[in-house]
Amino acid sequence: MIRLDQVSLSYEKGPEVLKDVNLHLPEGSFHFLTGPSGAGKTSLLKLIFLAHRASAGRVHLMGQDVAALSRRQLAKARRQIGVVFQDFRLIDHLSIYDNVTLPLRVAGQKEASYQQNVIELLDWVGLGGHIHALPETLSGGEKQRAAIARAVITRPKIIIADEPTGNVDPEMGIRLIRLLDELNKMGTTILLATHDQTLWSQFAHPRLHLEDGHIRHIANTPEPHPEAPIAVADEVVT
Amino acid sequence: MSQNHPPKTAPQTTPQTTPAHAALLPPKSLAGPALMAVTMVMTFLACLALGSSILVDRAANQWLARATSAMSVQIIETRRQTADQQLPAVLRQLRDAPGVESFRVLEKSDLIRLLEPWLGQGNIGEDLPLPLLIEITPDSRQPLNTQALAAEIKAVAPGARLDTHGRWRETLETTANALRLFAVLVLTMVTLATGTVILFATRAGLLANEEILNVLHQIGAMDGYISRRFETHFTRATLLAPVGGLLAAFGFFDALAGRVPGAPETQFLVALTPIPVGAVVISWLVTRSYVMRRLTAQF
Numbered sequence: 001m002i003r004l005d006q007v008s009l010s011y012e013k014g015p016e017v018l019k020d021v022n023l024h025l026p027e028g029s030f031h032f033l034t035g036p037s038g039a040g041k042t043s044l045l046k047l048i049f050l051a052h053r054a055s056a057g058r059v060h061l062m063g064q065d066v067a068a069l070s071r072r073q074l075a076k077a078r079r080q081i082g083v084v085f086q087d088f089r090l091i092d093h094l095s096i097y098d099n100v101t102l103p104l105r106v107a108g109q110k111e112a113s114y115q116q117n118v119i120e121l122l123d124w125v126g127l128g129g130h131i132h133a134l135p136e137t138l139s140g141g142e143k144q145r146a147a148i149a150r151a152v153i154t155r156p157k158i159i160i161a162d163e164p165t166g167n168v169d170p171e172m173g174i175r176l177i178r179l180l181d182e183l184n185k186m187g188t189t190i191l192l193a194t195h196d197q198t199l200w201s202q203f204a205h206p207r208l209h210l211e212d213g214h215i216r217h218i219a220n221t222p223e224p225h226p227e228a229p230i231a232v233a234d235e236v237v238t
Numbered sequence: 239m240s241q242n243h244p245p246k247t248a249p250q251t252t253p254q255t256t257p258a259h260a261a262l263l264p265p266k267s268l269a270g271p272a273l274m275a276v277t278m279v280m281t282f283l284a285c286l287a288l289g290s291s292i293l294v295d296r297a298a299n300q301w302l303a304r305a306t307s308a309m310s311v312q313i314i315e316t317r318r319q320t321a322d323q324q325l326p327a328v329l330r331q332l333r334d335a336p337g338v339e340s341f342r343v344l345e346k347s348d349l350i351r352l353l354e355p356w357l358g359q360g361n362i363g364e365d366l367p368l369p370l371l372i373e374i375t376p377d378s379r380q381p382l383n384t385q386a387l388a389a390e391i392k393a394v395a396p397g398a399r400l401d402t403h404g405r406w407r408e409t410l411e412t413t414a415n416a417l418r419l420f421a422v423l424v425l426t427m428v429t430l431a432t433g434t435v436i437l438f439a440t441r442a443g444l445l446a447n448e449e450i451l452n453v454l455h456q457i458g459a460m461d462g463y464i465s466r467r468f469e470t471h472f473t474r475a476t477l478l479a480p481v482g483g484l485l486a487a488f489g490f491f492d493a494l495a496g497r498v499p500g501a502p503e504t505q506f507l508v509a510l511t512p513i514p515v516g517a518v519v520i521s522w523l524v525t526r527s528y529v530m531r532r533l534t535a536q537f
Binding site: 049050051052053071072074075076077078079083089091092093094095098101102103105106107111150154 | 259260262264265449450452453454455456457458459460461463534536537
């Protein structure tokens with residue numbers, strides 16, 4: 001589903017943030033991405049959710065080499081990748097309903113075809129009573145649930161979450177991960193960056209540790225989830 | 239938060255709401271009120287500069303047209319012939335000359351009236367020798383060769399002299415051209431300033447909404463889709479200010495009716511419309527180039 005071969009990344013003429021990274025995340029996997037601040041977690045995620053171009057190496061998503069895609073194809077590929085940010089990135093003047101339906105609007109879908117599904121999805125994430133609310137009236141946890149709803153509304157194949165629990169309390173953080181867990185059980189590939197050990201230690205999903213530009217794969221618990229596919233990374237530590 | 243599985247199918251119940259989609263870009267505060275006011279004032283000034291340059295050009299053309307038509311032949315007596323003796327030959331030359339539409343020999347009373355402002359009323363007696371004066375109206379459709387005509391007149395009437403008022407006309411022409419140049423310079427400077435203000439106003443509005451651009455890009459919107467939303471929004475948002483400036487300029491020139499000829503004419507007012515149109519076009523171009531540049535800079 002996600003494959004990086006000898007990928008490096010540097011911003012303009014700056015130093016390399018990522019160097020010769022190899023990574024293979026199978027379809028339907030759920031991985032935590034950990035590492036110290038400045039290790040390049042966000043940069044790695046940006047490569048995967050197509051916000052940045054790799055300086056070197058190959059990035060394959062859903063079986064396609066992203067370097068070979070046209071701008072139109074890249075836009076369509078982004079619709080298959082749901083992204084959840086730490087700072088939510090909801091549009092302030094739009095209601096929760098409008099924020100969540102945004103990916104469907106830009107894809108040209110008619111409102112009648114999705115209206116009921118959106119309302120059901122908002123119910124599912126616990127925001128059924130906030131359809132008309134503006135983001136500024138919601139708590140951090142509610143905003144993040146709205147952001148997750150927006151990320152999953154197109155039923156993407158991949159969900160990338162960059163510190164999604166960074167602005168919510170620990171209990172809400174756990175509940176958000178469970179929400180993503182439910183999506184993973186439906187077959188969505190999930191990669192979640194976090195520096196919060198109390199968070200990833202409560203789940204059986206394997207961990208990718210990024211440090212000094214390299215990735216190590218670490219089994220998260222003594223007994224990883226038996227159905228969880230195992231990733232291939234630069235190094236495997238158990 | 240529900241712990242059920244995510245919805246797979248459409249629910250069977252009627253939705254509790256039928257929300258109407260809001261515009262992707264916020265309706266207010268894209269270009270702040272202060273920037274809109276500055277844009278309106280600058281458009282108004284640009285309209286004034288353009289209108290003034292048109293009026294100056296028209297006035298200069300009128301002055302020069304009058305100066306060109308103010309041509310005369312003056313006949314004074316010589317040792318051999320009186321002015322009256324020379325008159326028939328001069329009139330023949332004028333009749334035959336191409337480029338002369340009409341001419342009129344001024345009556346003595348006309349000459350006295352012309353001289354009275356300098357010599358005083360009643361001071362011009364019968365004994366004061368006055369030249370004969372012929373007023374010439376050149377044919378506007380046919381050029382008049384003044385040098386040839388002057389030579390021909392001189393040949394048949396030594397006391398006659400063609401006066402084209404050349405020196406006065408040259409001075410007038412120089413003044414008119416200086417005024418035209420000044421008006422064009424003012425117009426250019428004000429137009430450049432207006433364009434710059436609109437450019438910065440639009441860029442400020444775009445910067446304030448860059449997050450929306452990034453979100454739309456991230457969720458898979460095509461470049462054209464994003465660009466069109468921004469172009470439409472900013473063109474609409476900046477439309478009001480230039481139109482306001484144009485209407486204020488209309489009001490200003492309308493107030494000049496009667497003082498400045500031609501100012502409130504429809505044709506004149508229509509000539510001002512390129513300014514607000516240009517303002518809107520600048521805003522549209524800045525928006526389009528900014529959005530496309532930002533998008534193509536991303537992956």
